[in-house]
């Protein structure tokens with residue numbers, strides 16, 4: 388039986404060479420490679436500056452701190468996302484206001500954001516889910532500071548604008564299985580140099596004449612940044628490969644059984660995940676769990692796209708779109724080193740195990 392992993396970092400000779408060069412240089416903590424990676428990412432996204440940090444979660448926290456979000460404030464975020472954005476809001480002492488998603492795009496529903504807004508709302512965290520940009524145009528019209536969370540989406544477009552260029556601040560994650568990885572790592576990017584300077588002052592202690600209790604040690608290392616630079620050079624190829632495999636899944640899976648990702652007009656999808664909605668045969672979240680186990684047993688590693696929606700952890704009612712996604716959506720194996728043969732096999736087993 389061939390094992391088809393859900394995700395896998397694409398690492399090769401470029402990354403190996405880059406890491407060896409850093410080791411040989413003797414400069415292994417934050418140094419010239421971090422600066423090069425920051426310049427490269429800012430140029431790639433189309434922003435003026437970037438500050439590399441140790442993870443996406445830390446990037447979110449420092450972005451909130453840079454905006455001055457703290458006690459007495461609230462921050463809007465979706466329920467259908469990993470817990471990192473919620474945790475970042477807790478770290479800065481603010482209150483998270485969860486809103487539901489749009490059930491076809493899995494992204495924040497701008498109408499619900501409008502309703503959730505209060506006089507104490509200081510920011511909206513906008514994760515672009517699974518490779519598809521959120522409805523930035525409608526969110527921007529709300530005239531609130533947006534933190535674009537690009538942990539899952541790089542290189543996609545919304546109404547002619549590159550994802551990451553619309554918010555006041557943008558954050559990235561470079562966790563091992565992301566579109567671009569450094570093992571662990573994150574970044575805060577912006578055109579606002581004042582905000583970026585605040586992030587720099589928080590990622591490293593002894594950077595300012597007075598003590599700041601919110602500062603810490605959140606640096607990325609040159610070893611990690613060297614991997615990031617090598618990955619960035621190949622990101623275009625990685626995204627092309629993902630798109631080709633996504634197109635193959637679309638061809639192979641019957642649409643009346645597996646609803647493929649919907650790409651609204653004016654947006655592009657970069658397929659960090661290929662999330663399908665199961666239209667028939669499963670009635671509950673438990674049945675979905677059983678289906679995932681049967682697939683795993685046959686060597687096809689599929690996942691729930693979100694481990695547990697935040698409102699479930701917090702026991703909050705009225706998140707119908709998140710609930711629906713949680714009981715009927717699954718993420719299929721997809722990464723640049725996956726072969727077409729593996730996609731064909733996965734598509735075949737996905738259909739067989741449904742009956």
Ligand SMILES: Cc1ncc(COP(=O)(O)O)c(C=O)c1O
Pocket residue numbers: 442443444445468469471472514515536538539560561562571572573
């Ligand atoms: C949307 C989103 N935001 C933030 C994060 C957190 O990133 P990290 O794992 O690098 O802390 C993730 C990570 O998976 C994510 O998917």
